[in-house]
Each structure stands twice: as structure tokens, then as C-alpha cells.
Amino acid sequence: MKQLKLTGFIFFLFFLTESLMLPTELQDLDNFNITQKFIEENVEYITIITFAQYVQEAPFEEMEKLVKDMVEYKDSCMANSMLPKCSKLPNNVLQEAICAMEGLPQKHNFSHCCSKADAERRLCFLYNKKADVGFLPPFPTLDPEEKCQAFKNNKESFLNHFVYEVARRNPFVFAPTLLTVAAHFGDVAKSCCEEQNKVNCFQTRTVPVMQYLKAFSSYQNNACGALLKFGTKIINSINIAILSQKFPKIEFKELISLIEDVSSNYDECCEGDVVHCIRHMSKIMNHICSKQDALSSKIKGCCEKKIPERDQCIINSSKDDRPKDLSPREAKFTDSENVCQERDADPDTFFAEFNFEYSRRHPDLSISQLLRVVQIYKDLLRNCCNTENPPDCYHYAEDKFNEATEKSLKKIQQECKHSQNLGKDGLKYHYLIRLTKIAPQLSTEELVSLGKKMVTVFTTCCTLSEEFACVENLADLVLGELCGVNENRTINPAVDHCCKSNFAFRGPCFESLTAHKTYVPPPFSQDLFTFHTDMCQSQNEELQKKTDRFLVNIVKLKYEVANEELQSLLTNFGNAVEKCCKAEEDEEKLVCFNKESPKIVT
Secondary structure (H helix, E strand, C coil): CCCCHHHHHHHHHHHCCCCCCCCHHHHHCCCHHHHHHHHHHHHHHHHHHHHHHHCCCCCHHHHHHHHHHHHHHHHHHHHCCCCHHHHCCHHHHHHHHHHCCCCHHHHCCCHHHHCCCHHHHHHHHHHCCCCCCCCCCCCCCCCHHHHHHHHHHCHHHHHHHHHHHHHHHCCCCCHHHHHHHHHHHHHHHHHHCCCCCHHHHHHHHHHHHHHHHHHHHHHHHHHHHHHHHHCHHHHHHHHHHHHHHHCCCCCHHHHHHHHHHHHHHHHHHHHCCHHHHHHHHHHHHHHHHHCHHHHCCCCHHHHCCCCCHHHHHHHHCCCCCCCCCCCCCCHHHCCCCCHHHHHHHCHHHHHHHHHHHHHHHCCCCCHHHHHHHHHHHHHHHHHHCCCCCHHHHHCCHHHHHHHHHHHHHHHHHHHHHHHHHHHHHHHHHHHHHHHHHHCCCCCHHHHHHHHHHHHHHHHHHCCCCCHHHHHHHHHHHHHHHHHCCCCCCCCCHHHHHHHHCCCCCHHHHHHCCCCCCCCCCCCCCHHHHCCCCHHHHCCHHHHHHHHHHHHHHHHHHCCCCCHHHHHHHHHHHHHHHHHHCCCCCHHHHHHHHHHHHHHHHC
């Protein structure tokens, strides 16, 4: 799939229904025949992504008839757009078609969604998605030669299968992101299949593609989780902080206009409404590029690109420089005599403007810290505006903001120093133990994944100049994954409280958690702690995964054991593997493992 095809695909989404107008950018395509070709080449992708994300368990073969039906639907609507069926929104058409597939809703347990309609049905399909994809088989891997043969034999089928496998394992990722990943992967396959050393080429060039997917997946999941758990207000606050840091020259009125577009975009993208998601994304980027001189000096090159490269470029652009005439602080929020009256006149706008003014003056702070400052200010005014002399009370607000920030900064510095002292493996084991103790109800695979990501946070951020913001922003994405997207996800009362009580203070809440006190360990299962000779054949990475799983399982079993003793058990495990793998014959190794295993877990 060439990068340009995405533009044609987007054109199809807007063309499909008369109720949606084509963005101006897309009207610049050379002629209708080229656009028609783009549509015909790419119509399958939206069907594949939607189906794979909604019905993750279904095999690829069950989807093929739906793809064929949607192609026929597209063809008939392009031939006669006045047909009654063509006035429906594409997302509704797709969900209706999925529900109409004989036996499928019952087989895969989503028939309750099919009894609903419109917004209720969209939300039902959303809540039915499963973030923990441990029930799926491992991602199919082919030898590079086999990949290239499959790519050569049928490129479209090869990429369709790739999109399907990625989408079902990333059910909350927005479709435009998955399309971009597919385009990049298609480019990688085309290039690497012409190389002599295909193995090295695929290993090297797929890394940035998957990093792109993981980064956008984490952010989109976190944003959608915040929207579903806390509502539009918190999404507005997050986006005000982000855009104020990115575009510190922006006027407040312009920011609010932009925020309205951005927030409605999240509503639609998080619900899985692909058409409106893409439409609003295009509208937002058009808005930004039309005002680029007043917004940022960093996006001129981006705005000269075509969709979707333009959008990706703007999202990844650097924060603009602070205006030279921007004062260190905005006095109207601490020095004015009329703060309480202004707050009371329009609280939402008042605190939005405070968020804007504070965020654009502090590009070095994390989004969570900026939201905490806003909450501190709200609490301060709630108290001060009920005193006899409010100005004397809130005049010291800046001191409270600085005090809170200094406290958070010291905490991050301590954690970075601690992580450097522990080393990469020690840090991973620290977080595997900690995460398992506070959330033992999570699956072993989830806990191993979360522990690995926490290590990435500190190894990535602790050497950077923006250490504080980097650690908190990335750690917040990991906590967002732990909390999940759906508001009805439950782990245990303590963790649920941190996930749902206050988005800004989610990090400090988790830091205060101790081992879950009412957790009942599972009954001992020898199968979990029976080691085989394949331990000795494992490559270093695979052995590390087995070691991580062993540690999580032992923590779940020996829940009340001190961390030091758990580390000791892990050392014993490593010693046993090393000892038994020295034996020459497999039978000797097995005898050794059978002898050593009980010593480790008893």
C-alpha cells in the first residue's frame, strides 16, 4: 500500500455518505478517475480494521465475506449515491453488516450489542473490546524469504493479513494510525525484499514502524481512558496544557476554538467512528496550518506536506519558543482584587485560561503536574474566596505551585537515581514485584508487559534535560494502560480508586499503594514451576521472558514475602538454570530441574 493511497482511502470515507463534506485538501486531487482508482484499491481496509477491532476472536476467513459485501456496497453507492442505503453513516453500515452475519454475534458474544442502535450500539461495541489480548495466538511470524514470497505473490492479501493481525491486537488504536503503520510496513516489505540480507533489513526497518504504533497506541488509549472515566472536561484540560506548551504564542480565544475541534475529535475517534475521526483530524490540521504564523515557527514545513504526512509531522513537531515578551507569571490570577468575582462569573473559562497561561510559561513540566497545579489553584480559591480578605489569601498561590512542583521534581530525581543504582535488570525486577503486589489480579503477561514499560520510562528519560516531564508523561501512559480504556474495568478497590478518582493525581495515588491486603493467592500449581530442558535452548531474550514470568508467578503465590526474599528466590532460579544447563545430556538436565525446582518455590 503506497503512502498516497491513504489519501484515496480517506476520500472514499467522505464520499460514501452525502451527509459529510469533503475537506478542501482532498479536492485538489488530479481528477476523479485517479480518485476512483484510489477508492477501489483501499476500500477493504476500513472493513478489516473495524471487524478485527470489534470481533478480535474471529479468524480472518470469517471476515472475507464482509469485505466483499462492503466493496459491493461502495460500488453501488458510487454508481448511485441517491440510494436510501447510501445516506447511512459508514460506521452504522459496518456494525449492521457485522451483526447481520449469520451466527457470528452469538459465536463471539456480542449479540447484546446488536440489539442496540446508533450511539448505544457504538458504545457497546467499544466496551466489548479487550485490551488484554492474551487469548489470541502469538503474532504470526514468517521467515523473511516466506514474507517476501507472500508479498510478491499477492501484495494486497499480504497487507490485508498484516492489518488484520495488528488491528485485533490493538483494538483501541485509531484507524488512521493503523493505516499509516500499514503504509510504512508495505514500504519496508517492498524495500527489504529487494535486499540480499533480508533478515537484517526487516529487523532494522520494522523497529521504527512498531515504535510508532506503540507510541500512538499508548497515547490514544490513555486519552480515551481519560475521556470515558472522567468526561470531556478532563480531555479539554489535557489538550489545553498540551497545545499551550506546543504553541505558546497562541491567543487564548484561538486556543479555545481549536480545543473545541480537538475534543470532538476524541469523542468520535474513541467511539470508533472512523469517518468523523478522520474528518475532524483534517479539520484540526487545516485550522492549525491556516494560522501557522500566529501559532508556531516549527510547523511551516509540515503544512507544506500532504495528508497524512502533514498530520503526523505536526503532531511530532517540537514545542515553539516562548515569546520574548511573555512575563514569568500571569499576575491577574494572583494579584488582582477581582479574582473571586471573575472565577464566579464563568468558572470553566476562568480555569481554562489559568491552565493556558501557566502551561505556556512552563514547557518543562509534565501534563499531570500542570493539571495538579490547576487543581491546587481551584482548591485554594475555594478556600480563599470564603475568607474576609481573599486577595491576602491567594496572593501566595505561586508559592504553593512552586512547592508542589519542587516536591514532584525531587521525587522524580530520587526515582531516577534509584533506577541507575539498581541497573536495568534490577529495576525491572523491582517493578515486577511492586506491580504484582498492588495489582495481583492482572494476568502474568500484563504485569510483565507493564514492568518492562516502566523500565523503558526510566532508561529513556533519566538522562534527558527534560527528565521531569519525560518521566511523568511516559509513566502516566503506563498507568493509563494499567487502568484500561473502559470505565467498567475493575482490578481491586485500591487500584480502581487511583484509576477513577482524580486523573491529575493518579501518579501520586499509585505511589502511595501498598500490597493488596485482601488478596487470596491462587492454589499452588506445580505446572507453573516445572522447568524443562528448553530453558537451556532459550536465547537470552526468551530466557529473560521466562525469568520475568517466573518472578510474577512466585510473587502471586508468596504474596506476603518481603521483597528481599523474593529477589533471593529469583537468584536461586537463575542459579538452578545455570547449574542444570551445564549437564551434557537432556535427561541429566531434566533430572536436575526436577530436583532443583521444589527447592526454589517451597
